[in-house]
Amino acid sequence: MITYTEQSSIIIFCPPNSVTGGPEALHQLADKLHCLDIKNVFMHYIPQRKNAKPENYNVYDTNETDTVEDKPENILIIPESMTFLVKKYPKSQRVIWWLSVDFYKILMDHRIKRQSIFTKLFYQQKDKEYYFEHLPNVFQWAQSYRSSVYLKDHGIPSGQIDFVCDYINPSFLANTEAIQKDLTNKTILYNPRKGKKEISQLIKASPELMWTPVQNMNADQIQEMMAKSLLYVDFGENPGRDKMLRESVSQDCCIISGRNGSSAFYEDLMIPEAYKFSFSEEKIPEIIAKIKDVLENYPKHISQFINYKKMVLNEEIAFEEKLKEIFKK
8 A cells, every 4th residue: 555644755756748648647637736735746757858848738736856865765667668767766666657568568568679789787787676576566557458457467456556547638627518520531540650551451442531630739739639620540559548549539539449458448439339340351351331331320439439538538637536535635
């Protein structure tokens, strides 16, 4: 159990200048702890950079620190991409927040291989890594149901896992009941950084459809685009609860997705199975037929996404309540 006192500092480790779901969640955490009047909360960027906080995250109230003291009263929030820090601070209370579980093994293997040129260095580095050992004062947060399954598969008892999920950018939370759709807008939105192979095959197979990438925009611009669109398509890996999927449903977009990562779990992507596809070349005609049906009959389909939208719109409140439970006992 995490012990927070007035003498504690809460240090949130984060990569600098990174505008993706994980770093945003880390900034949201700092902001919410400030809102709950939790003192001494700091972002610590690794590697350290000038102007490390992205402009997109100025909506979140955060403070920074350049130093980290290893003391029993301190609480270190470590994303799964930085588990090499777990053993660096053995005296502190350490929380591993599993935001994108697939990156743990990818990045850990990369760090090990980078040191393996010299056998001695290899073993030194290996001893520094975290392999789900049962270490004192190490706690686990799962951002998704899929993350909790991953942790249990690696020997972490369910009683030692807290479910702590972030929420979508505040730009998407205003006027969600007053969205007016133009049913003649047949644009299909997608994230060009995810599921590239699958999306490119779908685009190639449907030259009659209008595909628009969501890129090079801030949160307000993405919100405006999604509020006008009928459909968001996603075939990415989704190692955690994906932000853009949640953003799109908040703006009353229908969703067609793959079954990769967290998308396979109803608890994380709460949409009917009829809108999820195990992608293959043979499935492309069926997927395109589904896309066309959604675009032509949007009012019929959007009702299938009410439960998911309700869950997404409730995530900020749930996040606050979980933080109160953990830090304000």
